[in-house]
Amino acid sequence: MTRPAANKYQLTGEQLAFQDGVRRFCRERVEPRAAEIDASSTFPADLFREMAELGFLGAPYPEEWGGAGCDAVMVCLLLEEVSRASGAVGSSLNAHISLASSVIAGHGTAEQKQKYLTELTSGRKIGAFGLTEPSGGSDAAACRTTAVLRKGHWVIDGTKQFVTNSPVADIFVITARTSGAGGSRGVSAFVLERGMKGFTVGPEDRKMGVNGSPTAQLVLDGVEVPAANLVGEEGKGFRQFAQTLGRGRINVAALSVGLGQAALDAVIKYAGEREQFGRKIAAFQGVQWPIAEMATEIEAARLLTHNAARMYDAGLPIKMEGAMAKFFAAEASLKACSAAIEIHGGYGYMRDFPVERYYRDAKMYQIGEGTSQIQRLVIARELLGRFEL
Secondary structure, eight states, X not given: OOOOOTTGGGSOHHHHHHHHHHHHHIIIIIGGGHHHHHHHTOOOHHHHHHHHHTXXXXXXXXXXXXXXXXXXXXXXXXXXXXXXXXXXXXXHHHIIIIIIHHHHHHHOOHHHIIIIIHHHHTTSSOEEEEOOOTTTXXXXXXXXXXXXXXXXEEEXXXXXXXXXXXXTOSEEEEEEEOSSOOTXXXXXXXXXXXXXXXXXXXXXXXXXXXXXXXXXXXXXXXXXXXXXXXXXXXXXXXXXXXXXXXXXXXXXXXXXXHHHHHHHHHXXXXXXXXXXXXXXGGGSXXXXXXXXXXXXXXXXXXXXXXXXXXXXXXTOOOHHHHHHHHHHHXXXXXXXXXXXXXXXXXXXXXXXXXXXXXXXXXXXXXXXXXXXXXXXXXXXXXXXXXXXX
């Protein structure tokens, strides 16, 4: 009996066809350039134009706003395949479709969707999402950026940190405090455009991994934003971002699965070619066992991810399931990438082999969009919240 490809039997014909198309594109266009993108730390604008033509940059959104109308499972398949080919391209694609576009699509007015979302889904403009601040980190509710309404404009002052795509983005969705209420209360969301007076993008950050997915600080010095650029209700911005991040955790899990799968692919190939003591190293139990663990944990992460995506598509709550998928997938991916380096031995530490890049990229997902520690807290509070911890 031929074993079916992992998880294939759970996918619809449409989902399988979509996955095959994404995989072909990634193998032909993205994977051959992944090492160069990492080494040069250069954003591949041409690849994003190609992905826009294929509908990838508007994958989750309705056709009326220029999207492709993909379900959440298809978005996971997209991000897994892109990340499998290049962690950097996957990271920037996710920031564009899962973060910046999502807030506008979920909470924006028809006018905002027409003006901004259609520009993002078409790929004519790249999006970025500004939540984290230099003093914030995991305490995202401690927003110090302020917005004051004056003569029909919001005047925004503050700083945003680690903003993915900011050096290349045109449209930015950010949070700012519009009242003196403490915590998440009084935080609102706004759409900003590159070129607004007082809006500055800092020097590109030098990172450990996902090089080619640029990040930088945003400095907002008296930026005048039209009143119409407030997204949703005033004071509801943090709730909007929390909903975005809830869905976003599933997508980060998919990115993690992609990197873990890439590490597994690489180590299977290497173990079948490398000889030591007169035998292929695939014959040694010390190599077989970690590969078996890698494969099992990556498949488990994939199943958790797709389960959370299906729940989202069904309109079910996914706060805990999304956190579980993100937590488990990020940990499994990094563990797989570490094991791949060990099996490669000294070669695994060299940039001539891709596994060291996979490891550097995978580390990001233990941190970005909610650390593994934060995911543990989310899961525990969902389970134990009735005890009023």
